[in-house]
Amino acid sequence: MLLLKKLKERNSVFSQWRQHIHAYPETAFEEFKTAEYIEKLLTSFGVKVYRGMAKTAVVGIIRGKSNKSGLAVGLRADMDALNIPEEIGLSYISKHKGKMHACGHDGHIAMLLAATQYLAETRDFDGTVYAVFQPAEEGGGGGNAMVQEGFFKKFPCKAIFGMHNWPQLPVGAMMICEGPMLAAAATFTLKVTGKGGHAALPHHTIDVVTVASAIVTSLQSIVSRNVDPADSSVISVCEFHAGTGSLNVLPETATLGGTARSFKPETHKMLEMNLRRIATSVSEAHGATALVEWREINPPVVNALAETKLCREVATQIVGEENVHVFTPTMGGEDFAYFLQECPGAFIMLGQGKGDNTSGLHSSYYNFNDDIIPLGAAYWVKLAETSLPLKEG
Ligand SMILES: [Zn+2]
Ligand SMILES: [Zn+2]
CATH class of the missing domain: 3.30.70.360 (Alpha-Beta Plaits)
Known part of the structure; x- marks a missing residue:
């Protein structure tokens, strides 16, 4: 696939972004430097940036070649790190003592940035894509804060999508299910x-x-x-x-x-x-x-039927039908649930396991696998283009 090939060619740059974010992890609602870094890159892509929601949220607004439909979709990444001391020996090890990106949100940011750069260059869609960088996913209620502060009033979406890396799943595989997915x-x-x-x-x-x-x-x-x-x-x-x-x-x-x-x-x-x-x-x-x-932390993540079908089709185009699996619902929580309460959409897992890089999420030895950045970015691009097809004439 040409799109994936092009993104793979740029992966050394994407990996640099990811490793920079990894070195400076910031926790719930304190993602100021992270947000600044994202804003700077989005601006360099020629993407309009909105700040001023949920303290540190960043929304990139990408206009398509046309806007006949007047529709928009949201692609969401989370930005926060965890209060976990990093134990893995990396050249870009966390410079913030006691904090680390142990859930791969650094990688989620890099994948969405990579997709945004590509979409801003090609703009092969009709309508608007919102690249949503959300703070405080790890129990801080960042998703709820964005929804409460009127995210969908300011940025009405016909659908919104989320993605998380999954260490237990091999690279090149994806998992999704319709209905309740996370508790x-x-x-x-x-x-x-x-x-x-x-x-x-x-x-x-x-x-x-x-x-x-x-x-x-x-x-x-x-x-x-x-x-x-x-x-x-x-x-x-x-x-x-x-x-x-x-x-x-x-x-x-x-x-x-x-x-x-x-x-x-x-x-x-x-x-x-x-x-x-x-x-x-x-x-x-x-x-x-x-x-x-x-104390309520988050509602369940419930994937909408039509959007799940769409995500599965797009994932199939990126990684092949044999690599798109049915996700068995787990008791993990995700505050993307708040977006899904207001707008149809779906959440997907992207495999990142390989060899010794399979330490689980929230482990001191976890690290995001840079090899999957082009896969995640290609999924975002294709999902945006498929959701908002260019109209003939
Ligand atoms: Zn986490
Ligand atoms: Zn996470």
């Missing part, structure tokens, strides 16, 4: 209060370690006993804090924390309701009290 995610904390005292006199205390342990065990019954076995959800208790450092003292309080994930809104509601009920009732049964805090 709705919430986090919770439970503070259990009892009565502290001497460990040798438990009958004078209300032992929160025992109460909190009973809660952890009981919470496991929600997914196994309250959720339809044909539906999928998970509750994981990830933190359990209690104790004062003295091994002869029963503490006054214990704190639990974790995450709950599901695909259906009604299941998600039920998880919250039952978690609250179990935490308070189990505490009460032991004479303790529980304070429950529940």
Whole structure:
């Protein structure tokens, strides 16, 4: 394919962009230098730039050869890094101590920049393409902030598309599915209060370690006993804090924390309701009290039917039918979900695994694979051109 060949020829430049972004990782809503770098490149491509949404968001506005339809599509990349110390020996290792691009958002930026440069040169489409660089995907609510601040009012789209690299999938493969793809995610904390005292006199205390342990065990019954076995959800208790450092003292309080994930809104509601009920009732049964805090992180990523079909067709043109797989929905979360709540669209996974470069997302040893930049960029270009075909006459 000529498009892919042309993009591959430029990959040393694209890789330089990616490695520069990698060396200066910035976390949620602090992507100021990253946004500046993106703006500078977009301007050099002759693309109009919009700033001023969700603190650091950047939107590149690419006009097609014509605009008979008056339609537009959005292509979205995320920009933020994570608070993870980088352990991999790279010449362009993170210069920001304790932060790194461990989810490959540096690569997502490079792929969208590469596509934007190409689209700005060729403009073989009718309408407008918005290259959307979103801040704070990693639990910071950047996608929600953009939607709340009127992204679709300012940039009406007939469809919006997202993409993520996938280390477990080989280079040259893509994965997508229609309907729910990634889960709705919430986090919770439970503070259990009892009565502290001497460990040798438990009958004078209300032992929160025992109460909190009973809660952890009981919470496991929600997914196994309250959720339809044909539906999928998970509750994981990830933190359990209690104790004062003295091994002869029963503490006054214990704190639990974790995450709950599901695909259906009604299941998600039920998880919250039952978690609250179990935490308070189990505490009460032991004479303790529980304070429950529940925080929504993101809704599920739900791919629209027509757009998923389109994405699959475009992916087939880029990597061949045998390399486009059906994605098995996972409990991971993605705040691209907020865009999909307002506008039809679809999210796709792009394989990036090879040899020793397969360390998983959010690992200290993860690194984005520069070889896939032309693949991702070609997918974006073809998707834009297919969504907004030039009209005859
Ligand atoms: Zn991530
Ligand atoms: Zn990510």
